[in-house]
Amino acid sequence: MTLNIKLGCICESISQKFNSQIRDVVLVNTSDVLDGNVTNHDYVPNKNLRGQFKKSFCKGDILYSEIRPKNRRFAFVDFHADDYIASTKLMVIRANKHVLPEFLFQVLKSDMIIDQLQMLAETRSGTFPQITFSELAALEVYIPSINIQREIAGTLSTLDDKIENNKKINQNLEQLAQAIFKSWFVDFEPFSGTMPDNWQEGTLGDIASITSGKRPSYRQSDYSDDAKIPLLGASSIMGYTNTVLYDERILVTGRVGTHGIIQRYSRPCWTSDNTLVIKSDFYEFTYQQLCRVDFHNMNRGSTQPLITQTDLKNVSILIPNKTVLQEFEKSVGSLMKQYENNILESERVVKLRDALLPRLMSGEIRMPSWS
Numbered sequence: 229m230t231l232n233i234k235l236g237c238i239c240e241s242i243s244q245k246f247n248s249q250i251r252d253v254v255l256v257n258t259s260d261v262l263d264g265n266v267t268n269h270d271y272v273p274n275k276n277l278r279g280q281f282k283k284s285f286c287k288g289d290i291l292y293s294e295i296r297p298k299n300r301r302f303a304f305v306d307f308h309a310d311d312y313i314a315s316t317k318l319m320v321i322r323a324n325k326h327v328l329p330e331f332l333f334q335v336l337k338s339d340m341i342i343d344q345l346q347m348l349a350e351t352r353s354g355t356f357p358q359i360t361f362s363e364l365a366a367l368e369v370y371i372p373s374i375n376i377q378r379e380i381a382g383t384l385s386t387l388d389d390k391i392e393n394n395k396k397i398n399q400n401l402e403q404l405a406q407a408i409f410k411s412w413f414v415d416f417e418p419f420s421g422t423m424p425d426n427w428q429e430g431t432l433g434d435i436a437s438i439t440s441g442k443r444p445s446y447r448q449s450d451y452s453d454d455a456k457i458p459l460l461g462a463s464s465i466m467g468y469t470n471t472v473l474y475d476e477r478i479l480v481t482g483r484v485g486t487h488g489i490i491q492r493y494s495r496p497c498w499t500s501d502n503t504l505v506i507k508s509d510f511y512e513f514t515y516q517q518l519c520r521v522d523f524h525n526m527n528r529g530s531t532q533p534l535i536t537q538t539d540l541k542n543v544s545i546l547i548p549n550k551t552v553l554q555e556f557e558k559s560v561g562s563l564m565k566q567y568e569n570n571i572l573e574s575e576r577v578v579k580l581r582d583a584l585l586p587r588l589m590s591g592e593i594r595m596p597s598w599s
Contacts, residue, residue, distance in 0.1 A: 236365025238327040242320040246284040261303035283314040288329040290321040297345035331377035370589040387581040394570040409516040433541030436508035441499030462486040473498040479506040487523040
């Protein structure tokens with residue numbers, strides 16, 4: 229039987245303080261969870277910890293950021309976490325006997341829930357769009373029987389596995405591209421271990437144009453519900469608009485705020501005014517150079533991190549001759565084409581997964597075993 233029930237009836241927010249005196253721990257902040265996964269597993273000494281690290285959590289729990297739900301800062305804990313501590317800015321959500329944790333997580337990360345939470349967050353006054361567990365708990369969802377929950381969670385987790393597999397393949401492709409770059413332009417292995425005489429010292433500005441993004445328009449018509457053009461911020465997509473600023477291959481990195489994340493983009497988009505936009509005929513070579521820049525030491529901001537177009541243009545690099553650059557583009561470009569195809573495939577799978585959940589839950593689509 230399918231029931232329409234409030235989330236607060238099937239889960240609770242856990243605020244259990246971490247009291248273990250274990251020597252080393254892993255600290256999990258809002259920046260350490262993303263789209264289902266805990267991304268930080270590095271241990272630090274369990275002493276003099278920052279004040280926000282207080283919460284304990286365990287396998288089967290869900291970590292869910294209170295800030296900007298659209299940023300998808302949440303994770304399902306599929307590991308033993310006795311030596312992990314969560315920030316107070318993360319809700320620790322625990323399923324009760326009426327719902328499987330895996331099914332609850334599929335519900336909480338679905339577009340239908342995130343859209344409602346984002347709308348609630350934006351109606352609150354404060355520095356950041358923020359939600360509380362009370363607001364989450366008040367939302368109503370359809371909850372089928374445990375057996376059907378298990379089948380739905382299993383079906384959707386198969387799609388999640390495909391997305392995760394594409395991520396792993398892309399990590400390997402990127403590592404291979406980095407290894408080729410190092411072999412050619414650091415160790416000079418294809419050139420008998422010696423830098424060719426016709427290569428020269430130069431700057432990033434010699435091979436790439438670097439400009440700042442632009443403040444997006446705030447006309448109501450540019451931000452309708454069906455807007456599909458990504459609005460790129462310093463580290464990720466900030467939202468969507470109906471207006472296009474770039475429709476070509478570009479590299480995007482942070483100008484103000486977050487630094488050091490290099491975004492590849494080759495579809496219509498708008499780059500915000502807190503970004504720097506890099507274009508080059510030698511796209512892959514430029515990308516690899518940007519990945520090696522020490523952005524931390526380049527920062528000139530006093531109240532918040534800041535770098536300028538000139539800072540990036542003046543980064544010193546070794547410039548090979550044009551023939552070698554073209555050969556590198558051809559070699560690495562084929563790898564990164566597959567990388568970009570994997571991203572597109574994952575985006576399609578995400579849309580399929582998010583479209584399936586409400587239809588499975590409502591019974592509009594039924595699994596063969598339900599008959």
